[in-house]
Amino acid sequence: xxxxxxxxxxxxxxxxxxxxxxxxxxxxxxxxxxxxxxxxxxxxxxxxxxxxxxxxxxxxxxxxxxxxxxxxxxxxxxxxxxxxxxxxxxxxxxxxxxxxxxxxxxxxxxxxxxxxxxxxxxxxxxxxxxxxxxxxxxxxxxxxxxxxxxxxxxxxxxxxxxxxxxxxxxxxxxxxxxxxxxxxxxxxxxxxxxxxxxxxxxxxxxxxxxxxxxxxxxxxxxxxxxxxxxxxxxxxxxxxxxxxxxxxxxxxxxxxxxxxxxxxxxxxxxxxxxxxxxxxxxxxxxxxxxxxxxxxxxxxxxxxxxxxxxxxxxxxxxx
Amino acid sequence: xxxxxxxxxxxxxxxxxxxxxxxxxxxxxxxxxxxxxxxxxxxxxxxxxxxxxxxxxxxxxxxxxxxxxxxxxxxxxxxxxxxxxxxxxxxxxxxxxxxxxxxxxxxxxxxxxxxxxxxxxxxxxxxxxxxxxxxxxxxxxxxxxxxxxxxxxxxxxxxxxxxxxxxxxxxxxxxxxxxxxxxxxxxxxxxxxxxxxxxxxxxxxxxxxxxxxxxxxxxxxxxxxxxxxxxxxxxxxxxxxxxxxxxxxxxxxxxxxxxxxxxxxxxxxxxxxxxxxxxxxxxxxxxxxxxxxxxxxxxxxxxxxxxxxxxxxxxxxxxxxxxxxx
Ligand SMILES: Cc1ncc(C[n+]2csc(CCOP(=O)(O)OP(=O)(O)O)c2C)c(N)n1
Ligand SMILES: [Mg+2]
Numbered sequence: 001x002x003x004x005x006x007x008x009x010x011x012x013x014x015x016x017x018x019x020x021x022x023x024x025x026x027x028x029x030x031x032x033x034x035x036x037x038x039x040x041x042x043x044x045x046x047x048x049x050x051x052x053x054x055x056x057x058x059x060x061x062x063x064x065x066x067x068x069x070x071x072x073x074x075x076x077x078x079x080x081x082x083x084x085x086x087x088x089x090x091x092x093x094x095x096x097x098x099x100x101x102x103x104x105x106x107x108x109x110x111x112x113x114x115x116x117x118x119x120x121x122x123x124x125x126x127x128x129x130x131x132x133x134x135x136x137x138x139x140x141x142x143x144x145x146x147x148x149x150x151x152x153x154x155x156x157x158x159x160x161x162x163x164x165x166x167x168x169x170x171x172x173x174x175x176x177x178x179x180x181x182x183x184x185x186x187x188x189x190x191x192x193x194x195x196x197x198x199x200x201x202x203x204x205x206x207x208x209x210x211x212x213x214x215x216x217x218x219x220x221x222x223x224x225x226x227x228x229x230x231x232x233x234x235x236x237x238x239x240x241x242x243x244x245x246x247x248x249x250x251x252x253x254x255x256x257x258x259x260x261x262x263x264x265x266x267x268x269x270x271x272x273x274x275x276x277x278x279x280x281x282x283x284x285x286x287x288x289x290x291x292x293x294x295x296x297x298x299x300x301x302x303x304x305x306x307x308x309x310x311x312x313x314x315x316x317x318x319x
Numbered sequence: 320x321x322x323x324x325x326x327x328x329x330x331x332x333x334x335x336x337x338x339x340x341x342x343x344x345x346x347x348x349x350x351x352x353x354x355x356x357x358x359x360x361x362x363x364x365x366x367x368x369x370x371x372x373x374x375x376x377x378x379x380x381x382x383x384x385x386x387x388x389x390x391x392x393x394x395x396x397x398x399x400x401x402x403x404x405x406x407x408x409x410x411x412x413x414x415x416x417x418x419x420x421x422x423x424x425x426x427x428x429x430x431x432x433x434x435x436x437x438x439x440x441x442x443x444x445x446x447x448x449x450x451x452x453x454x455x456x457x458x459x460x461x462x463x464x465x466x467x468x469x470x471x472x473x474x475x476x477x478x479x480x481x482x483x484x485x486x487x488x489x490x491x492x493x494x495x496x497x498x499x500x501x502x503x504x505x506x507x508x509x510x511x512x513x514x515x516x517x518x519x520x521x522x523x524x525x526x527x528x529x530x531x532x533x534x535x536x537x538x539x540x541x542x543x544x545x546x547x548x549x550x551x552x553x554x555x556x557x558x559x560x561x562x563x564x565x566x567x568x569x570x571x572x573x574x575x576x577x578x579x580x581x582x583x584x585x586x587x588x589x590x591x592x593x594x595x596x597x598x599x600x601x602x603x604x605x606x607x608x609x610x611x612x613x614x615x616x617x618x619x620x621x622x623x624x625x626x627x628x629x630x631x632x633x634x635x636x637x638x639x640x641x642x643x644x645x
Pocket of ligand 2: 142143144170171172173174175176
């Protein structure tokens, strides 16, 4: 990686962080409605994954999807406009927070029904296998999602058919208010892959470089035709499950302990420690990110609402 | 009598049934420690413990499935599906298993249980957190109940828990805190089956349930100011439906407006329209009118989309006005 690439990863992570903080504010002001799941604390996972993929590799995730949206290069203004339900949003206001997508960037969406996108990811990978393309589908999901049938069916099938999928579990320790060990028979999620004979690995999900390196290795093996693999990224969401979560299920100490492992702080220390960037350069990136987010909010707030007739578009393929 | 919210009435019903019958238990995602995402089970975990208010893994198929198995055993489970939108993975268990158990065993196997699920739009939930699913479940062997006010919600849920059959209990989540009403202290139930004429009138009959019934009452109030007397009927039990009350009302008023939030085509209202057409045709003074959600696949997120999708008191009043003038 050259210096710009290192700085670019940093920039992405800070944009996600600032954007999410801003989104929380907009939610509290009543400008964003419904359900808002923030990615704060998990930035290194999606940033590392996307950094390791080739542009032709697909990525697909659950509803905690704002991070991936930034990483694949959707404009911040189109993301915030979507959160506000504006016509200029990436899904034209139809989807909102949970359903960001941009197929031109090989981002196949946020998905709100937990687990339902896993068999779909397998189907995307089947297309590549069928046409003998050497692309990989990266499918992200939470720890909670590994308890529903979709996960088990998709893992088994992908292994039997040797589909080119990298299954990535973001183990942030909780599915809503339920701790992993209260809901999953094994707390080490990657062991579930072993039941299907699937090679698997784990990574510190708070360290973007480690995520990127491990992902790159696994993608290469999958691309070589070795079948699917599963990666468990250990991470933590610093905020509640969604806005308004009273978080009675975890102790403030636990949260602050993880907050000391801030993925942005870890990466800053890495960059300065390895003399890949100076503190001034990183501060400059912080300023740029802040400005980008503020500009995006202004754009989104001044954007038009969707037009009524859009309610009836795209129900079927329009010819 | 105390005035309470719809969600509090639902919570009280479960609290009282847990206290009354040790065979009753609750199972669902985050119903325990967290008290449910909408707080329907708040405090019940502390009161009854983890064995009777059970946090399940994220697995709707199995929430329904273990509920059915435990009900066969003789327990009386209340299975919470966090949003009606997430009931789809459990569809097989409910339609192929719960609904057919009694019939396939010549009455030997029974499934005395309740599936509770919040449904409906109006809370900016977007495509996958706003759906109405009642029409998918109209199948013999199941009962479908949708309350529209706290009194009925409490009384009907208690009846559902005691019913020897599987009951789907869909709750209008938009109304959880919005709809308030008086609920007496102490024990009462509301029977599953009968519809209720909640406002008498002579010019037309409005048939609705859940959130739309709440809105229909508001519309009727507005119409009264204009001299139109709308009768409002709360269906309450959708399956098996109370045909007698529907027909009696429409025979008197000669006009029927059927309102629901779900999509128009294939929606539950079609069944009511057909019933009226078959049995009260000669009493009609106007074609049966349906007012329902538009035929789009979901409720899109943005506020204006949601407003266009949702039926509201103004839309009901306007449709009723047209019908009254016919
Ligand atoms: C089929 C289904 N069941 C339940 C839900 C409600 N729900 C949304 S997120 C969630 C927890 C998921 O936890 P996890 O997979 O660990 O993802 P995280 O939120 O931690 O990112 C639940 C229960 C849903 N959206 N879909
Ligand atoms: Mg999780």
